[in-house]
Amino acid sequence: MAQAKLFGSSIKRREDPRMITGRGVYTDDVKLPGQAHAVFVRSPHAHARVKRVDLAAARRVPGVITAFSGKDLADGGVNPLPCGWLLPDLKIPEYRAIATSTAHFVGHAVAVVIGDSAYAAKDGADQVVVDYELLPSVTDGEKAVKPGAPQLHANVPGNVAFRWSIGDKDQTDAAIKGAARVVRQRLVNQRLIPNAMEPRASMASYNAATGELTAWITSQNPHVHRLLMAAFVLGMPEHKMRVIAPDVGGGFGSKIFVYPEEVAVSWASKTLGRPVKWTAERRESFLTDAHGRDHVTEAEMAVDKDGKIVALRVHTNANLGAYLSTFAPLIPTFLYGTMLSGVYRIPNIYCEVVGSLTNTTPVDAYRGAGRPEATYLLERMVDLAAKAMGVDVAEFRRRNFIAASSFPYQTPVAFQYDSGNYGPALDKALQHLDYKKLRAEQETARQAGRYLGIGFATYIEACGPAPSQVAGALGAQAGLWESAHVRVHPTGKITVFTGSHSHGQGHETTFAQLAADELQVPFEDVEIVHGDTAQVPFGMGTYGSRSTAVGGAAIHLSIEKIKEKAKKIAAHLLEASEADIDYAEGKFAVKGSPARHKAWGEITLMAYLAHNLPKGLEPGLEATSFWDPSNFVFPFGTQIAVVEVNPDTGKATLLRYVAVDDVGRVINPMIVDGMVHGGIAQGAAQALWEYAAYDDGGQLVTGSLMDYAIPKADDLPSYETDRTVTPSPVNPMGVKGAGETGTIASTAAVANAVIDALSPFGISHIDLPLTPARIWAAVQAAKKK
Amino acid sequence: MKIQVKVNGTAHTSEVEPRLLLVHYLREVLNLTGTHVGCDTSQCGACTIMVNGQSAKACTMLAVQADGAEILTIEGLAKDGKLHPIQEGFWEKHGLQCGFCTPGMIMTAYQFLQRHPKPTEGEIRHALEGNLCRCTGYHNIVRAIQYAAEKMAH
Numbered sequence: 001m002a003q004a005k006l007f008g009s010s011i012k013r014r015e016d017p018r019m020i021t022g023r024g025v026y027t028d029d030v031k032l033p034g035q036a037h038a039v040f041v042r043s044p045h046a047h048a049r050v051k052r053v054d055l056a057a058a059r060r061v062p063g064v065i066t067a068f069s070g071k072d073l074a075d076g077g078v079n080p081l082p083c084g085w086l087l088p089d090l091k092i093p094e095y096r097a098i099a100t101s102t103a104h105f106v107g108h109a110v111a112v113v114i115g116d117s118a119y120a121a122k123d124g125a126d127q128v129v130v131d132y133e134l135l136p137s138v139t140d141g142e143k144a145v146k147p148g149a150p151q152l153h154a155n156v157p158g159n160v161a162f163r164w165s166i167g168d169k170d171q172t173d174a175a176i177k178g179a180a181r182v183v184r185q186r187l188v189n190q191r192l193i194p195n196a197m198e199p200r201a202s203m204a205s206y207n208a209a210t211g212e213l214t215a216w217i218t219s220q221n222p223h224v225h226r227l228l229m230a231a232f233v234l235g236m237p238e239h240k241m242r243v244i245a246p247d248v249g250g251g252f253g254s255k256i257f258v259y260p261e262e263v264a265v266s267w268a269s270k271t272l273g274r275p276v277k278w279t280a281e282r283r284e285s286f287l288t289d290a291h292g293r294d295h296v297t298e299a300e301m302a303v304d305k306d307g308k309i310v311a312l313r314v315h316t317n318a319n320l321g322a323y324l325s326t327f328a329p330l331i332p333t334f335l336y337g338t339m340l341s342g343v344y345r346i347p348n349i350y351c352e353v354v355g356s357l358t359n360t361t362p363v364d365a366y367r368g369a370g371r372p373e374a375t376y377l378l379e380r381m382v383d384l385a386a387k388a389m390g391v392d393v394a395e396f397r398r399r400n401f402i403a404a405s406s407f408p409y410q411t412p413v414a415f416q417y418d419s420g421n422y423g424p425a426l427d428k429a430l431q432h433l434d435y436k437k438l439r440a441e442q443e444t445a446r447q448a449g450r451y452l453g454i455g456f457a458t459y460i461e462a463c464g465p466a467p468s469q470v471a472g473a474l475g476a477q478a479g480l481w482e483s484a485h486v487r488v489h490p491t492g493k494i495t496v497f498t499g500s501h502s503h504g505q506g507h508e509t510t511f512a513q514l515a516a517d518e519l520q521v522p523f524e525d526v527e528i529v530h531g532d533t534a535q536v537p538f539g540m541g542t543y544g545s546r547s548t549a550v551g552g553a554a555i556h557l558s559i560e561k562i563k564e565k566a567k568k569i570a571a572h573l574l575e576a577s578e579a580d581i582d583y584a585e586g587k588f589a590v591k592g593s594p595a596r597h598k599a600w601g602e603i604t605l606m607a608y609l610a611h612n613l614p615k616g617l618e619p620g621l622e623a624t625s626f627w628d629p630s631n632f633v634f635p636f637g638t639q640i641a642v643v644e645v646n647p648d649t650g651k652a653t654l655l656r657y658v659a660v661d662d663v664g665r666v667i668n669p670m671i672v673d674g675m676v677h678g679g680i681a682q683g684a685a686q687a688l689w690e691y692a693a694y695d696d697g698g699q700l701v702t703g704s705l706m707d708y709a710i711p712k713a714d715d716l717p718s719y720e721t722d723r724t725v726t727p728s729p730v731n732p733m734g735v736k737g738a739g740e741t742g743t744i745a746s747t748a749a750v751a752n753a754v755i756d757a758l759s760p761f762g763i764s765h766i767d768l769p770l771t772p773a774r775i776w777a778a779v780q781a782a783k784k785k
Numbered sequence: 786m787k788i789q790v791k792v793n794g795t796a797h798t799s800e801v802e803p804r805l806l807l808v809h810y811l812r813e814v815l816n817l818t819g820t821h822v823g824c825d826t827s828q829c830g831a832c833t834i835m836v837n838g839q840s841a842k843a844c845t846m847l848a849v850q851a852d853g854a855e856i857l858t859i860e861g862l863a864k865d866g867k868l869h870p871i872q873e874g875f876w877e878k879h880g881l882q883c884g885f886c887t888p889g890m891i892m893t894a895y896q897f898l899q900r901h902p903k904p905t906e907g908e909i910r911h912a913l914e915g916n917l918c919r920c921t922g923y924h925n926i927v928r929a930i931q932y933a934a935e936k937m938a939h
Contacts, residue, residue, distance in 0.1 A: 710919070
C-alpha cells in the first residue's frame with residue numbers, strides 16, 4: 001500500500017469527469033415530478049410606495065397556478081430576512097422577501113407568479129398590475145447621509161445604518177500633525193456585481209405527509225441557509241428542513257446569503273403542496289445578487305523624514321444598498337478597518353466607517369470582501385507616499401515591511417498576525433520581473449513615446465474566519481468553526497463528510513488528498529461528501545478562503561481520532577501495548593518486530609465484526625470533529641502588474657502579471673494556482689473594466705452582460721505565479737487560504753501600474769475603473785495644465 | 786409545432802411551442818442538462834452547441850429553427866467512454882473550476898480546432914471571446930485547448 005505523498009501533488013481533479021461530460025448536477029438541473037416554476041415581478045422604480053398589487057389577471061393566464069404578493073407571504077407567517085452580524089447600535093431595516101409596502105431598489109420583488117412552466121409563469125408576471133407612488137431616491141452613499149436626502153426607512157434616521165471606528169484617533173491625529181510629509185487622496189472603490197457564471201436558483205419541495213421541506217439552493221453554506229431560513233424566516237423546525245447545495249457554479253461570496261427568492265419558493269411549495277423552482281435570469285442576477293465594494297474614502301498617510309510610515313487616517317462611506325444583506329455590516333468594518341496595517345509597520349492607524357443605506361441592490365461580501373478595499377487603499381497610498389518622498393515604490397515598501405523577527409505581530413487595528421516573512425516574496429517577484437531591466441526598458445519606451453507602467457501590491461490577507469470567541473466579540477451571530485465527520489467502512493474505504501462547500505474550489509480532490517495521506521490509504525478509497533444538511537454535520541460553509549485552513553483542520557482532527565481507535569484495536573489483536581504500535585504504509589506493526597502486523601483493512605473489518613475488540617471499546621470506526629481555530633491565517637505576497645497605456649486612445653493593456661504568494665503549505669499546487677489565476681482576473685477587472693453604474697433615477701445602467709464588462713480571454717495575459725512557503729502555526733497542517741489572494745492584490749497592482757505609466761503626464765491618481773474614457777480624459781486634462 | 790432533430794446521434798420527434806428556445810428544448814424536453822444557461826443576452830456562451838456542424842448558442846435559437854438539424858451537445862462528445870481530446874485537455878490542464886462555463890468552452894473549442902488545428906495563444910484567446918469564465922482567468926483554458934490541439938495533431 002506504499003504510495004507517493006499526496007500532500008503537495010498536483011493531482012487531477014476528481015470533480016472534472018462529470019463536469020467535462022455535461023453530467024454535473026447544478027440546481028437548475030434538478031427536476032421533480034409535478035414541479036412548478038416561479039417568476040418574480042420586480043419594481044422598475046428605485047423607490048416607490050406599492051399601493052396596490054392586482055394578481056387577478058395573472059391568475060387567469062393559462063398555465064398559471066397562482067400568484068402571491070408580499071402581503072400573502074407576511075400573512076402566511078414569513079418573517080423578514082435576518083442580518084447575521086450585529087454592530088453596536090446597528091439600525092436594521094425590515095427586509096421582506098417580497099415588498100409589502102415600499103419598493104426600495106430597482107429589482108425589489110413585489111409579487112411572485114407560479115406556473116406549470118417558467119414560460120407560463122412569465123406570461124402571468126406580465127399581467128400583474130402594480131400601482132406605484134414614486135418617491136425620491138438616492139443611490140450615492142455620500143449623498144444619502146447628507147441632510148435633506150430622501151429617507152429609506154423610518155427606523156434608520158439619516159440613512160445611517162452604523163458608525164464604526166477602529167484605532168486610536170488622538171494618537172493618529174497627533175502623528176499626522178507632526179509628520180514630515182502627509183499625502184492625501186480621495187479614493188472611490190467602485191461597486192461591483194459578482195456574476196458567478198451559474199445564476200442563483202432554488203428548488204423547494206415540501207412533503208405534507210412528513211412535514212419535511214427539501215430545498216436545493218445555490219449555496220456556499222447549506223447549513224447556514226437552513227438555520228436562517230428555518231428558525232428566522234419560515235418558522236419551521238430546523239430538523240424538518242434539508243438544504244442541498246449540489247454542484248454550484250461559482251459563488252465569490254454572492255451565494256453565502258439568504259435571499260428573498262429561496263424563501264419565497266420554499267413557502268410557496270409548502271402552501272401549494274408541490275415542488276416550486278426558480279432560476280434567475282442574468283438580468284435578475286445583476287439586480288438581486290448582493291453587490292460588492294462601493295466605498296468612498298478620504299485617506300491620509302503620514303511619513304517621517306526617513307520614509308517610514310508613521311500614521312494612516314481613513315474615513316470611509318460604505319454604501320450598503322437598500323437593506324442589510326446577511327453579513328453586510330461585517331464587510332466594511334472588521335474585514336476592512338482591521339486590514340489597514342497591511343504588511344507594514346504603521347504605529348498609528350485610525351479608521352472610521354459610515355454604513356449608508358441607498359436605493360440600490362444590497363451590498364455584501366464579494367471575493368475578498370473588505371480586504372481588497374483595504375489593500376487598494378493602502379497600496380495606492382503607499383505609492384503616493386513613495387512618490388512624494390522620491391523613493392522607488394519597491395524600496396519604499398521594503399523599508400516599511402514588518403520585520404520577519406516581529407511575529408506574532410500586533411497591529412494597531414485588532415489583528416495579531418500569526419506569521420510572515422515579506423521580504424523574500426518581494427525579492428522573488430522582482431527577480432521574476434527582472435525589475436531593474438524593466439525600469440530601464442520603461443525609460444527607453446518613454447523616450448519613444450510608449451507608456452509602460454509597473455505596479456505593485458505587497459498585500460496581506462486575513463482568511464480562515466475565524467475563532468468563534470473573537471467572532472462573537474466582534475458581533476457575529478455565529479461562531480466560525482468547521483465540522484468534519486470521517487466514516488471508515490468495514491472494508492477500509494472512507495467517506496469524509498465536510499461542512500465546507502465546494503463551488504469550484506476542488507474540495508473533493510484536495511480533501512481526499514489530505515485524508516488519504518494521513519490515513520495512508522489509496523486516494524481512490526476516500527470519498528468526500530459535502531453540501532447536504534441531511535448527510536453532513538452542521539457546517540459553516542465556504543467563504544473567506546477558509547475551507548482548507550478550517551474545514552481541512554477538522555478533517556485532520558477526525559482522522560487523528562480514527563487512528564487512535566484503530567491503534568487500540570491493532571494493539572489488542574497483536575497482543576502488544578498501544579504505545580508499541582506504529583502505523584506506517586497502511587500497516588499497524590509492533591515496534592521492533594515488523595513481522596507482527598495487521599493491515600488497515602483487517603483492523604477496519606474487526607471494528608465492525610466486533611467480536612474481538614479491547615474490553616470496553618465501542619464497535620464501529622468513525623469520528624466527528626469541530627475545529628475552532630485560535631486565529632485567522634494571514635497569507636501574503638507580492639504581485640506586480642506591467643501595463644502599456646496608449647494615451648491617445650486611453651486603452652490600458654495588461655502585458656504581464658507576476659504573483660508570488662505565500663499561502664503556507666500547499667496540498668494541491670495546480671488547484672491553488674488556478675484559484676490565483678481567477679482571482680487575478682477578477683481583481684484586474686475591477687481595476688480596468690467592471691463598474692456597477694446607477695443613473696440618478698436609480699436605474700442600474702450596467703444591468704446586463706452587454707453593459708457590464710466581465711473580462712474575456714483576450715483581455716488578459718497568461719499569469720506568472722510562484723510561491724514562498726511560511727507555514728501557519730494556527731492549524732496542524734500549516735496551511736492558509738488561497739481563494740482570494742489574486743483579487744485582493746491585483747486591483748491595486750494593476751491600478752498602480754496604470755498610474756505609473758501615466759506619471760510622465762503628472763497624473764497621480766484616477767478613480768477606478770481605469771477605462772479608456774477615464775484615462776483619455778485624465779491625459780487630456782493633464783496636457784491642458 | 787412538430788420538430789424532428791437528431792441530437793448526439795439519436796432522433797427525436799417533439800411537439801413544441803413555437804417560442805421555446807432550443808436550449809430549453811435540450812434541457813427540459815430531452816433532459817440534456819449539460820448545456821447551461823448563464824445569461825439572457827447571448828454573451829456568456831455556456832449554452833454553446835454544434836448545429837449542423839456549426840457552433841451556435843442554443844439560447845439564441847428557437848427549437849423550431851432546429852427542425853431537421855443534427856445537433857451535438859457536450860453529452861455527445863465522448864465516444865465509447867473515451868473522452869474527446871478537448872475534454873481530456875480541460876481535465877489535464879485544470880481548465881475548469883466550478884464547471885459551469887465548461888461545456889460551452891469545450892464546444893466552442895471543438896469548432897475552433899476544426900478550423901485552426903495549429904492555433905497560437907492569441908488565436909485561442911480571440912476564439913473564446915464569446916465565452917465567459919469567472920473562475921479560471923482563462924489561463925488554464927488556453928492551456929487545455931493547446932493540449933487538445935497538440936493531441937489532435939498526432
